[in-house]
Amino acid sequence: xxxxxxxxxxxxxxxxxxxxxxxxxxxxxxxxxxxxxxxxxxxxxxxxxxxxxxxxxxxxxxxxxxxxxxxxxxxxxxxxxxxxxxxxxxxxxxxxxxxxxxxxxxxxxxxxxxxxxxxxxxxxx
Numbered sequence: 001x002x003x004x005x006x007x008x009x010x011x012x013x014x015x016x017x018x019x020x021x022x023x024x025x026x027x028x029x030x031x032x033x034x035x036x037x038x039x040x041x042x043x044x045x046x047x048x049x050x051x052x053x054x055x056x057x058x059x060x061x062x063x064x065x066x067x068x069x070x071x072x073x074x075x076x077x078x079x080x081x082x083x084x085x086x087x088x089x090x091x092x093x094x095x096x097x098x099x100x101x102x103x104x105x106x107x108x109x110x111x112x113x114x115x116x117x118x119x120x121x122x123x124x125x
Contacts (some may be wrong), residue, residue, distance in 0.1 A: 002027035002114045004096045009119030012086055016123070020081040022096030022116055030054075030074035033103015035112055036081045038092035038121075045109075048094070049081060052103035059106055064090075086123045093118040 008020040035050035049070040097112035
């Protein structure tokens with residue numbers, strides 16, 4: 001069983017940047033794909049970005065492509081989400097998740113089997 005702990009959320013003005021971190025423990029981190037999801041108030045959870053076990057493959061939702069970057073440091077058991085050019089519509093709780101596979105192909109939400117507790121990101125206009 002893996003434990004995932006997100007950090008780095010906060011309040012930022014539109015156009016600003018934040019970097020989220022997700023520290024993993026309890027399971028071989030480097031073998032599995034990792035991802036980020038978000039859920040805004042009154043909306044369903046949505047996929048944001050994912051990365052394969054090595055970081056060699058990355059996947060992004062169209063809404064964040066070109067603004068967000070997912071990366072990982074397997075030596076630190078940590079995955080990151082660098083968020084630039086933030087918009088008010090990026091406001092949500094952001095969740096880190098681990099796949100039950102190496103992430104070598106585009107992941108479905110069902111591929112993510114372990115979840116963090118979430119971190120709030122609020123973008124003011």
